[in-house]
Structures are given as C-alpha cells and as structure tokens.
Amino acid sequence: HEDQLLDEDQHEQPVTVGRSLKFENPYEDYKILKCIGVGAFGKVHKARNLKTGHLVAIKIQDCTNDNLMDLLQECMLQERFNHQNIPKVMDKYYWEQKLYICMELCEGGDLDNIYMSTGSLKESQVAFVAKKVLETLLYLNQKGYVHRGIKPNNILLTDAGEVRLVDFGLMSRIQKEKPEFIVGTPAYMAPESVLEDLSGDYDERCDVWSLGITLLELAEGKLPLVISSSNSLYEYWEQKQRVPHLRKRDKWSPAFHRFLKDALTLDPAMRPSVELLLQHEFVRNVEHEPSPLKRCLRRSKFLGSIRKFF
C-alpha cells in the first residue's frame, strides 16, 4: 500500500495511490453483468455495485509488473480530472494480476457503434458533439494536456445522450513531452504528426484536426481518409495534400463547411485553437440541453433489440 506515483500537476510531488487502490477481490463488491466493449488491453463490462445497487462500467486489464504503473497513471489522470464530460472513477482494484477500474457507465456506448447502427448523424447532432468535445478539450488544455486520441470510438454517450470523452492512454503534456513515437490512430492524426516541417510548437492543435475528421465521419457515415499506418499517412500528405471536406455541399449549412475548413487547416500554426473554435458560429449557440443525440440512442437501442431477436 505504499506505492507512489509522480503527480505532474503538483510539480512532481509524489502522491500515495495505495490508499485508494484496493488490493481486494472486486467480485465481492461488484457483480459483472455483461461485456460492453473491447479495448487494446482488456475488456469493459457492465456491473452492479452489490451494496448500493448502482450500475457501473468496469475496465479489466491484464497487468504485469512492467505495465501496472502505466495503466495506473492513465487511471489516475482520469480520476484527477473533474469535468462533467469525463467519466468519474469510483473504485480501482489490483487483484490476481489484473487492474479493475470502476467508472461511470455510459449506457449509450461509443459513437462509432452508434452511427454504424443508426446511420450518419444530423447536423444538429454533430454540432452538439463538437461543442461537448471542444469544452472537454479546453479543460484538458487548461490543465496542460493534449488528448491525442479523439475519434468516435472514444466518445461515449450516457443514457440521457450526454457526451463523455474517454481513453487517456495517449495523452501527453502540452509542449513538454513530444511523444517519442508517433501515437494515435493514423486516419485521425494531424498532418504535422508525420510532416516534420509542420510540427512547430502547436502541439495541442492536433486534437482540433482529429475532431474535424471525427465530425466529418459522423456526418457522412464513413471515414474521409482511409489510412491505416503512419507511413501511408506520410505518403498521403507528401503526395496529395488534399484536405478532406464534406462531399455534399448543399446538404450542410455554410457554418458547418466553414467550421470543418478551419479545424482541418493543414498548417497547425494557422489552425484555430480549441478556445477560438468554441466561439465559432457552428457551435456558439448550441444548447446544452436537451441532447439531440437522445433520439438516435433510442433508434440504436431499438435496432439492437431487433437484431438480437433475429
């Protein structure tokens, strides 16, 4: 219980994690109900707290002595963030070589699954996602972090259609630690992550680019650039330099076209910051409630139950 991790936010003062990391059997506190997601390092399950009856999501990851600290760092970052769009961590256990992270359940699932089942989103729904993700990114930027993993798969919805951002495993400090390796999912990665001459000092704006690609995907129902490796991303930008845009010009408002043009500015030095984009006409007047995504959640659930039936 005396393990210590470095807390970067507190000027590298060590903080004790032993107090809140439980070295106990999690199955005595939670009943696993069903698997709701699969990640690179483990699975996410829906579960019930046996004392309170509350439903939670439990991420279960295999641990070795080598990766335990990395996984804990990611979880502790998520724990430390206090923002309505970031799922709260309630408990964490280390038991029989596995890490169990119990957090707020986002019953709606991720936007990747949702749009694949219901079809592309409407403009008002895309604008809502844009605003919520920008607000979360602004919070992270103010704390000094770049997310580096913005994509539909990491944007979850609660039952009420509220947006939650997850996956803090690729996150890094703004301008402090450029990742040693190219990190992220290539199709969403900003051109500067592979083009040296563009990299400059505009680190946090890579999230703005990834958000632009994400919104295009949600609106059109498919990825604008089909790129599966950082090599092919490099080749694409070396040869074509054609910036993705909405194909059907008349289907979308001029504000949406302009927003994407701004977010997908090739040169990060010219790309607007998160703060500036929050003032953009496309998102400025988006209401916080009610969520326009609630309707597509109902549809996704309905389609899910029909599929189960057949």
Ligand SMILES: Nc1ncnc2c1ncn2[C@@H]1O[C@H](COP(=O)(O)OP(=O)(O)OP(=O)(O)O)[C@@H](O)[C@H]1O
């Ligand atoms: N709090 C949650 N509530 C509901 N579903 C969740 C929650 N967290 C994750 N999921 C689901 O589990 C999936 C996998 O999540 P996880 O965080 O393990 O993936 P990951 O580590 O980001 O995966 P990868 O590394 O492959 O990107 C998500 O895409 C989502 O569908």
